[in-house]
Amino acid sequence: MIYQQKGVMIRQASYSESSRIITVLTEDGSQVPLMSRGFNKPKSPFIVLRQGIKEALFTYNRFKGIGTLNEVDVIQPFKKVNGDFTVYTYGSYIMELITRALEEDMKQDSFYRLLIRSFGLLEAESEPAGVTAFTAIKMLPYYGGQINVDECAVCKTRDRSLFTHYSFSHHSVICSRCADEETVRRAVPVSNRVLYLAGYMKHVPIDNVESVNISKENGRLLLSFIEMIYDEYTGVYFKSRRLIKSMEDAGQ
Numbered sequence: 001m002i003y004q005q006k007g008v009m010i011r012q013a014s015y016s017e018s019s020r021i022i023t024v025l026t027e028d029g030s031q032v033p034l035m036s037r038g039f040n041k042p043k044s045p046f047i048v049l050r051q052g053i054k055e056a057l058f059t060y061n062r063f064k065g066i067g068t069l070n071e072v073d074v075i076q077p078f079k080k081v082n083g084d085f086t087v088y089t090y091g092s093y094i095m096e097l098i099t100r101a102l103e104e105d106m107k108q109d110s111f112y113r114l115l116i117r118s119f120g121l122l123e124a125e126s127e128p129a130g131v132t133a134f135t136a137i138k139m140l141p142y143y144g145g146q147i148n149v150d151e152c153a154v155c156k157t158r159d160r161s162l163f164t165h166y167s168f169s170h171h172s173v174i175c176s177r178c179a180d181e182e183t184v185r186r187a188v189p190v191s192n193r194v195l196y197l198a199g200y201m202k203h204v205p206i207d208n209v210e211s212v213n214i215s216k217e218n219g220r221l222l223l224s225f226i227e228m229i230y231d232e233y234t235g236v237y238f239k240s241r242r243l244i245k246s247m248e249d250a251g252q
């Protein structure tokens with residue numbers, strides 16, 4: 001049967017000298033393995049897949065198992081993401097956040113929408129660490145984690161302007177009135193702005209985010225906060241995170 005679907009290539013492996021087997025995350029959220037004959041040849045019709053991350057229209061034959069790729073037409077080349085090393089590194093992090101949670105034979109069209117939305121935000125020059133944090137917040141439940149930034153664990157106030165800490169014993173925010181020696185024992189101070197952003201990103205529908213216009217500093221603080229949540233609740237570590245860290249240490 002012939003299929004034509006939007007998708008993003010998420011993996012590739014050499015099959016022979018000239019061919020590769022690629023895996024495409026399709027718009028309906030499934031993973032499709034495709035034999036791409038002649039992938040490595042100089043005049044390959046799949047040359048557009050060799051570099052960078054792109055959204056494309058994939059035409060392929062498939063009955064069961066591995067299909068055969070016939071044609072690729074790029075829909076979104078994500079030129080800015082693919083052309084800037086720093087932004088691309090955040091893009092790889094986003095890719096890892098989404099693809100690591102994929103399971104065989106599971107369709108998650110929201111993963112695809114999140115991937116395309118996040119890359120669109122990077123392309124539109126939204127703050128890259130902030131966009132990555134947005135992706136990480138949306139993916140957190142799929143790694144078994146959660147973040148509670150809506151009400152103080154102790155007094156239940158929902159007045160966001162009062163939140164000052166995130167407690168790992170209460171698994172929630174704590175407000176300035178309730179922060180004492182006892183409640184902050186397993187808590188970290190987190191800026192009010194960062195907690196507000198985390199709450200906003202948790203609740204906003206994926207398709208409603210048009211831009212992430214925050215300062216570079218807040219973007220990084222927000223991402224560090226979410227990474228702390230991942231460390232505490234998920235035990236999953238992303239390779240791209242180390243790369244971002246070394247980039248930051250180098251002052252980029």
Ligand SMILES: [Zn+2]
Nearest residue numbers: 152155175178
């Ligand atoms: Zn309180």
